Amino acid sequence: MATPPQSTRTLLHQAIRLVEDFHVVGKEQERRGSNRCVTVFLDKPMKPDWLKPNAKCDLAARVAWELVRNRKGQVGYLALSEPAVLALARVLFVAAKVDVNKVPTGNLEENDFPRLTCMAGKLACSPLVFRDGDVSADRITQTARQFIEDSQLNCLVVDDPDVPDLWIPGLLPASASRRVRTELREAVRGSRVELYLPG
Secondary structure (H helix, E strand, C coil): CCCCCHHHHHHHHHHHHHHHHHHHHHHHHHHHCCCCCCCCCCCEEEECCCCCCCHHHHHHHHHHHHHHCCCCEEEECCCCCCCCHHHHHHHHHCCCCCCCCCCCCCCCCCHHHHHHHHHHHHHHCCCCCCCCCCCCCCCCCHHHHHHHHCCCCCCCECCCCCCCCHHHCCCCCHHHHHHHHHHHHHHCCCCCCEEEECC
């Protein structure tokens, strides 16, 4: 069962702490040449390559921020490929126009922090909500509909609808991916909710 929608304000506190933790460890690793993992407030240790490059997730983050910036109403972000806190960190860096690759190496510059702080304030007051969790292959439509209803969404952004975890075994990848997208489109059918699927 998917986790309930999470407010941007709550996630921002976690995302900023995550950025700080990884930035500090990144600096230490650069200094020592270390390769250890860092245990942060999340459930498990994570390596400092915490926000992996993903063109679809980056596009979803940009779309979500543009919808918020253009006042398109309540915007929902369904994170299928990464935890909501990382999805929000991605949106934060995209919106602030700060290179996220500076974090794991501890190379955030002094002028990056005011931009991130300013953007965090804007996002905290925005109508952007996130949902992640265990979306099962047979409940994609129901999960998306529930998110739409619970949060009274005007727009729904999906980070990566091509996550293999949602594929039905036995289907070819192209067919499996098409089925996921069809299920997501079904979730908004008959409503005025705008759906954004990257890729």
